[in-house]
Amino acid sequence: MFFLFGTGKSTLKNQYRLTNCECPVCHQQNTMIAGTIAKYAHFFFIPVIPTSRLSIAVCSSCNSKFVLENKQFTPEMEQSFESQQKVNPNSRPVWHGCGCFIILLAIIFLIGSLIIGWFKSKDEPEKPIDKRKAMLKKDLEKVTSKPTLETDSTSFYIKECFDIMLEGKVNSKEVDYYSKVNGDKILILIDIDDLKKVQSSSRYHLIEYVTECLNMHEGYHDKQLYIGVDGMWNMVLVSTPNGSDTSGKFADEELLYPFYDESQNMIEAVEIKAEKKKK
Numbered sequence: 427m428f429f430l431f432g433t434g435k436s437t438l439k440n441q442y443r444l445t446n447c448e449c450p451v452c453h454q455q456n457t458m459i460a461g462t463i464a465k466y467a468h469f470f471f472i473p474v475i476p477t478s479r480l481s482i483a484v485c486s487s488c489n490s491k492f493v494l495e496n497k498q499f500t501p502e503m504e505q506s507f508e509s510q511q512k513v514n515p516n517s518r519p520v521w522h523g524c525g526c527f528i529i530l531l532a533i534i535f536l537i538g539s540l541i542i543g544w545f546k547s548k549d550e551p552e553k554p555i556d557k558r559k560a561m562l563k564k565d566l567e568k569v570t571s572k573p574t575l576e577t578d579s580t581s582f583y584i585k586e587c588f589d590i591m592l593e594g595k596v597n598s599k600e601v602d603y604y605s606k607v608n609g610d611k612i613l614i615l616i617d618i619d620d621l622k623k624v625q626s627s628s629r630y631h632l633i634e635y636v637t638e639c640l641n642m643h644e645g646y647h648d649k650q651l652y653i654g655v656d657g658m659w660n661m662v663l664v665s666t667p668n669g670s671d672t673s674g675k676f677a678d679e680e681l682l683y684p685f686y687d688e689s690q691n692m693i694e695a696v697e698i699k700a701e702k703k704k705k
């Protein structure tokens with residue numbers, strides 16, 4: 427695979443007009459410009475290490491080329507070139523060696539993750555996957571911006587309040603709701619993608635809005651509220667009877683998991699719903 431390894435070259439920034447010397451071919455005075463080409467080895471087109479340098483002078487009159495390393499510079503040319511380089515030196519671009527750095531980082535990362543993995547497998551017995559996590563994820567997918575009184579009355583009430591309270595702060599069409607009952611527990615999930623405009627320090631008010639709003643309706647006084655506010659990327663607010671996380675940035679969604687405990691009650695709740703529909 428010829429393209430795995432190879433060499434590349436780039437012309438360095440500074441170029442010098444050679445003074446007090448004539449072109450060995452056309453004998454014109456001060457017509458030559460000299461510069462340096464730096465070569466590097468690349469791996470998949472990422473420069474890995476710098477290799478050689480070539481300094482070349484070109485005559486602007488006759489277009490002849492002279493290579494310093496091939497001893498084609500006259501002593502005058504060499505002197506002029508070197509004195510100008512001393513004043514205004516050409517340094518090699520850092521990226522010519524960046525591959526070395528990337529490879530080093532990759533090796534450190536690989537070794538690091540191997541060590542961490544080894545310690546983890548030694549010390550911790552593997553955690554069983556929490557089914558409640560998957561249940562929460564499924565419920566988070568059920569949120570809708572248009573909850574109805576018939577299918578999800580809790581969400582419907584909260585939306586009514588939020589539409590008024592969040593006016594001007596958040597686009598109400600981008601707020602999604604879902605709620606679920608399990609015995610005397612109610613899970614309320616609110617998904618707001620456009621939370622940027624609400625400062626994280628004042629986001630906890632959203633939890634207050636929910637509780638105030640439900641206080642206006644009957645049937646919520648003796649319920650345990652499990653409230654989760656989901657932002658664009660992660661849960662930003664969580665409020666539950668067992669603990670809350672309302673700093674407004676990264677909330678621990680595991681606090682919501684106890685909602686899913688005692689699954690028999692959940693079946694009961696579903697049956698009640700079905701009966702109501704028959705009527």
Ligand SMILES: [Zn+2]
Pocket residue numbers: 449450451452453454457485486487488489490
């Ligand atoms: Zn010339």
